[in-house]
Amino acid sequence: MPEPGHETKLLLDDLRKVYPGLPVLDGVTFDVAPGEFVSVIGPSGCGKSTLFNVIAGLERPDSGRVLVDGDDATGHVEPFAYMPQQDLLFPWRTVLDNTTLGLEVAGMSRRAARERARPLFAEFGLDGFESAHPYELSGGMRQRAALLRTVVQDRAVLLLDEPFGALDSLTRTDMQTWLDGVRGRFGWTVLLITHDIREAVFLSDRVVVLGPRPTRVQREVTVDLPRPRDIGLITSAEFAAIEEELLTVLRDRSR
Structure with missing residues (x-):
């Protein structure tokens, strides 16, 4: 507690x-x-x-x-806004309309949902891709679109x-750095x-x-x-010490 x-x-x-x-x-x-x-x-x-x-x-x-x-x-x-491992973007909807899906399911009009989602596209590195379809996006861009769809619902906890x-591996590292930055700005x-x-x-x-x-x-x-x-x-001694502490706890199955 x-x-x-x-x-x-x-x-x-x-x-x-x-x-x-x-x-x-x-x-x-x-x-x-x-x-x-x-x-x-x-x-x-x-x-x-x-x-x-x-x-x-x-x-x-x-x-x-x-x-x-x-x-x-x-x-x-x-x-709660829940983002699963797979992006689950609908291939027949544009990127903008994929990001508004949760809002529309909750009862918001498509027009109002688009007005809420559109201003976030630049922050999420998707500016100019509003009318694109998921197959036109890279893996990292698809995940950013999925996260935008999650956060635009304005729920208490992600x-x-x-x-x-x-x-x-490279895209994952880029996405981790991006997520750390954008999470800090939005709180x-x-x-x-x-x-x-x-x-x-x-x-x-x-x-x-x-x-x-x-x-x-x-x-x-x-x-x-x-x-x-x-x-x-990740190359610092402080980072390595925390990583080692977590590994030690995971390895100890007697707890």
């Missing part, structure tokens, strides 16, 4: 989830402060995706709560599920799932390490590194 006086945007309070014969979440508890970027890492199959589904309101926990700004949001999708996992509250420890350290203010299934929080590691983050930071 957060300390008294600690401002909290998102609080996961003792989340538990059991499928028939398969316990997955075993009392997961941590918080995310307003404007904070927190990454979740853990061994393969530990329950990270289940945790995200519970947070996003796609599944209900067997017990425990999801709180947003102190209000119970368990089972509710409204406070949930990013391995958003750069399908990209090549988003972000929760990221990633299997990439280096990505977690590079992007995060704090990293939450989950243990094997049934999973619970093993450690929370603060990333006290300057922002904006530069790719040269």
